[in-house]
Amino acid sequence: MKKLILLSICFLSSFSLLSQSKIIYEEFDSYKLDETRKLKIQLPRDYETNTEKVYPIVVVLDANYLFEPVAGNVDYFGYWEDMPESIVVGIMQGDGRYEDCDYDDTNFLPADKGADFFEFIGLELIPYIDENFRTAKFIIAVGHDFTANFINYYLFKDPPLFNGYIALSPDPAPMMDDRLPARIPEIRSKIFYYLATGTDDIKDLMENAERTNMLLKHLKSDNFNYYYDNFEGATHYSLVARAIPSAMEKIFSVYRPISKQEYTDVLLKMETPIHQYLVDKYKTIEDLFGLTNTIRVNDFIAVCKASEKRKQWESLRDIATMAKKQYPDTVLGDFYLARYYEETGDPKKAMRTYQGAFDKEEVDFITIDLMLDKADKIKNDFGY
Numbered sequence: 536m537k538k539l540i541l542l543s544i545c546f547l548s549s550f551s552l553l554s555q556s557k558i559i560y561e562e563f564d565s566y567k568l569d570e571t572r573k574l575k576i577q578l579p580r581d582y583e584t585n586t587e588k589v590y591p592i593v594v595v596l597d598a599n600y601l602f603e604p605v606a607g608n609v610d611y612f613g614y615w616e617d618m619p620e621s622i623v624v625g626i627m628q629g630d631g632r633y634e635d636c637d638y639d640d641t642n643f644l645p646a647d648k649g650a651d652f653f654e655f656i657g658l659e660l661i662p663y664i665d666e667n668f669r670t671a672k673f674i675i676a677v678g679h680d681f682t683a684n685f686i687n688y689y690l691f692k693d694p695p696l697f698n699g700y701i702a703l704s705p706d707p708a709p710m711m712d713d714r715l716p717a718r719i720p721e722i723r724s725k726i727f728y729y730l731a732t733g734t735d736d737i738k739d740l741m742e743n744a745e746r747t748n749m750l751l752k753h754l755k756s757d758n759f760n761y762y763y764d765n766f767e768g769a770t771h772y773s774l775v776a777r778a779i780p781s782a783m784e785k786i787f788s789v790y791r792p793i794s795k796q797e798y799t800d801v802l803l804k805m806e807t808p809i810h811q812y813l814v815d816k817y818k819t820i821e822d823l824f825g826l827t828n829t830i831r832v833n834d835f836i837a838v839c840k841a842s843e844k845r846k847q848w849e850s851l852r853d854i855a856t857m858a859k860k861q862y863p864d865t866v867l868g869d870f871y872l873a874r875y876y877e878e879t880g881d882p883k884k885a886m887r888t889y890q891g892a893f894d895k896e897e898v899d900f901i902t903i904d905l906m907l908d909k910a911d912k913i914k915n916d917f918g919y
Contacts, residue, residue: 555580556610563663567655568648573627574598574660577606578668579613579620591621591673591824592664594656594697596682597632598625601775605677608779618787619826621675622668624660628682636681643708645688653688657696671825675699675727675786679775680706680740687711690718690726698823699727701782703775704740707747716750719759725823727786729762731778733769740771762786789819793837802841810850810857813838829861832898839871851875865896866906873909886913 561574575598579590595605602625613620628635637649645653664670676686676697683705689696691714719726728751732744748763762785766777793802793816802809813834821827835858842851852875859868869892876885889910893903913919 556606557582558606563660565655565659567651567659569651572655575602575625575627576664577602577610577623577625579622580610581620582622582669586669588620589669589671589825591619591671591675591826592661593621593623593675593677594660595623595625596628596635596676596678596685598627599629601625601677601679604776604779608783612780612783612787616831617791618783619671619673619790619824622664622670624664626656626660632681636685638708643710645685649685653685657689657692661696673698673824673826675701677701677703677779678705679703680771684708684711687715690715690722694724695722695726698725699729699786701729701779701786702731703778704732704736704744704771705730705747706740707743712743712747712750715747716754719751719754720756722756722758725758725760727760727762729764729778729782729785731764731766731774731782733766733771733774733777735768735770736774737771741765760786789816790824792831793834798837798841802838803844805841805845808850808853809838809842809845809847810853813854813857830857832862832865832867835862835867835871836899839874843874846878848875848878851878862898865898866892866901866903867898869895870898870901870906873906877913882913882917883919886910886917886919889913 557578559576559578561576563572563574565572581588582590593605593609595601602623606623606625609618609621609623612618634648635652637647638644639646661674674697676689676699678684678686678701680703683702684707686697686700686702687705690700730744730748730751732741734741736744745765751761752763754761762782764778764781766774769777802812805812813830816834817828817830835854839851839854842848842854851871855868855871855875858871862868869888873885873888876882876888889906892906897903
């Protein structure tokens, strides 16, 4: 029923200096559509080497022209750990996009080919991707004008099919402006919704986007994460290149490594235990994106430095203990555990902890020489 044709493995032309992601072309025989639909799938860089890892899915409608900008940004953001590495699935539509997005003239819900296309994505495509690739339980949909309106229909499933919605200059069906604000507060799962237009967008579409924004931005729901951009000088087509990276940055803000601003504005002002912030950050990543990630070394260092500045020595001990478990072959946990012993009045244990890491891997500024120098200083100061 489903025929895989591997046509090429290539580098993305956008970001050609960085990209090593694999591109697969497939022909998918759909019984819902009663036709063969072409797909374009980008696998993450480490997909074949890291066989235990799972990946979120980004479904791209209008893939004839949207696939490359989306896939390029997903690869780029994933490379720098600003979002999880993800599987990008593009659905080729071409001129058939209008039939794919068809809706009834009376209730303005998917009808005819539109109803078949709706079921094709939910009942055929996503199960197929889940079955044949290592996927996490987090899916984003991307659409532009007609297809941006179409992805909204999945919000009315219970639960919604997608976790994230990137609506680029949507051309809304009648009643959609009323239906979205009524539906969204009823959704029990966490939803990320990004809407974009431009000041030089098609006039009716820009006005529709601004009206929708006014309705959505005031919604009260703990599960609804909403973002809006109106790009100065952007046209209906140029806004796509500006909106996609903005959407990825906003949707995956919690996933990113701890930034300088986060360090200054959050960590250094915390009165509650700083180590709990680190635990909560990675628990949120797991809950939202279905990913159990090892805590980044830089995140460990950031919270340790903040704990030192705030003199939260118990937090420093807890963070160091976590670091020793996650990076047992490095000096990371030993260094900060020794710092804890120093600051809490146990210099002998601090000295031995510094000395005990002499054969471990160095991390960032924490070198073996630094560890041994600190041990020697304690020895000289206390005469051990």
